[in-house]
Amino acid sequence: MRRSALVLRKDLRVLVRSPLLLGVLIAYPLLVAGLVGLVAGYGSSKPRVALVDEDHLPQLVAVGGHRFRIQDAIDEVGKNVHLVRMDPVEARHALATGRVVATLTVPPGFLADLKSGLHSPSLVYQVTRGGISSRVTQQVQALVYGLNRQLQTAYVRTDLRYVQLIVTGGRAEFGGRTYDVLGLARMQKLLQQLPPGPQRERIAEFARIAGVALAQTGSLLGATANPIGLERAHEHSRSSLLSAQVQSYALALTITFLALLLAAGAIASERDENAIGRLRRGLISMGELVSAKVALAAVVALALGLAIALVFGVIVEAGGVAGGEPWQRLPLLAVGLVVAGAALGALGTLLGALARETRTASLVAVLVVMPVVFLGLVPREVVPVAGWLSDGLPFAHAVRYFSASLYDASPWGALVRELVWLVGLGLAFGVLARLATRRLLA
């Protein structure tokens, strides 16, 4: 242990004496984390969906006396989905070749059914399998929901006009014919002209109650159409840039990059500098040497991870972001940084021992970092294989640990589970790294 500490101290001293390397090692993963965040957040935010108008909808559609601008509805959904008008053949081809992820077809007779109010017309939706199909489906469902909301308002107004006709009476058109409707109010006036008697009073009482009841119809119809409303409250909320997920990814990506590169380079440099032979002469066991490199990764991960958390925290506090930075959770985060750093360091040491030369080790580590990170970013429900592979690598566990340690209301279950994973992976990679050190002596 003391010997490992001596080698660790040496490695830290060497690292401090390479400020450019240290700067690049810190700046590069943060830059990558930012770019990944941008790509994940915005790059695919507008999937292309083909709009096939087989009913030749006019620019302005009148339904139930309410006028809609079709383009306004398209613009509304276009905030989330890029709707592209196509003819049916072109749309089929685009869907087959993947140029669009879905097609939304307005079938012939759609508008006529809509205007009649007798049948509910349907839009026809086709989507590719896998990928972002579930997200596109949600966007299209949101489009239909939005259109239905507008139509419901129009229908309710139309219905209310008929109700109003029953209450007050007047002339109305229905089914192409004109009617003169008496109405409850005029009926009561006519009743006053009839001779008094119990029958007249009963009819008058009915007309009065019916009038009161029908007066409530407007709000009742509104409530029936939209039992639950959704209002967006404008408050000082956390931006996506400062979200728990982004913080967790930034932390995990940075320490993954650092730990893999440092550990791989550090173990390989023992051979490059020919020190491995001197050390092997009983000065330090190969197990202790591996421990020193693992400890190097853990120490640097802790220092850098806490620094990043501190910077995030200061930004969050300075911005007065809702929820604030959970400072009291930093000890939990520190534990995760050490354990994740050690697990990644063990993997890096394994890579370095296999590569044997510092330059090769660094290159291999850089090449390995990206797949390790991106496997952890692919949603398990989209590509299950990526999830399984990611389980065998420390990155995804580190992300989940950091997220839980900083923001979960009840983090203990997740923390223990991810810690067990990280410790297990660290031990497994450590044992493999110890075996691989034989290559350094060859």
Add this chain to the structure above:
Amino acid sequence: MVRARGVARRFGSQVALEPTDIEVHAGEALALIGPNGAGKSTLLALLAGALEPSAGTIERVDDVRVGWVPQRAAFYDRLTARENLELFGRLEGEPEHAAVAQQLLIRFDVPADRPTHTLSVGNRQRLNVALALLGSPHVLLLDEPTAALDPGQRRRLWETVTALRDEGGSVVFATQNLEEIELYANRVAVLQRGRLTFVGPTAEYRELHAEEIFT
């Protein structure tokens, strides 16, 4: 003090040293000679414990400490000479590592506080030798130690080596310099293409033609 029994070493499919038996006695200086690629460095690294043998064993008398001067300098370039000496001194278990490091720096006249990657070839070799003396070794294994040294430093090195031998220690050195064999070796071991072809007193070796051995 150190004995190799059937020690062999392969690097992949390449045989660097065929099974070899050799013993290093107390109070002797053994010269390892042979052409380039004969297996001298491999044998020294095996005796030092820096390499693991592919076959055979290395035996040491209890508590014997071995110092090793590899042909290529073996220390950390980003550390200074002092830091290297102190680090390896602590790993060797030197109780007074700082004081010992200072003594060696003076003795070998190595710039103490410059990163070693800025040192000249000669200074690096002197540090390489100084590192081998940490832990007060009983056996010193030197792989062409004087190749990069100036005459003054060579003399100082051999004074150190001779003193160690005279105190009952052992020295094994690989060399291409026949004069060094004459001056400092009691015994000579000849390696050719990974095979030990001769082990005997220097006088016996002298009777052979060195020219034949180096061809």
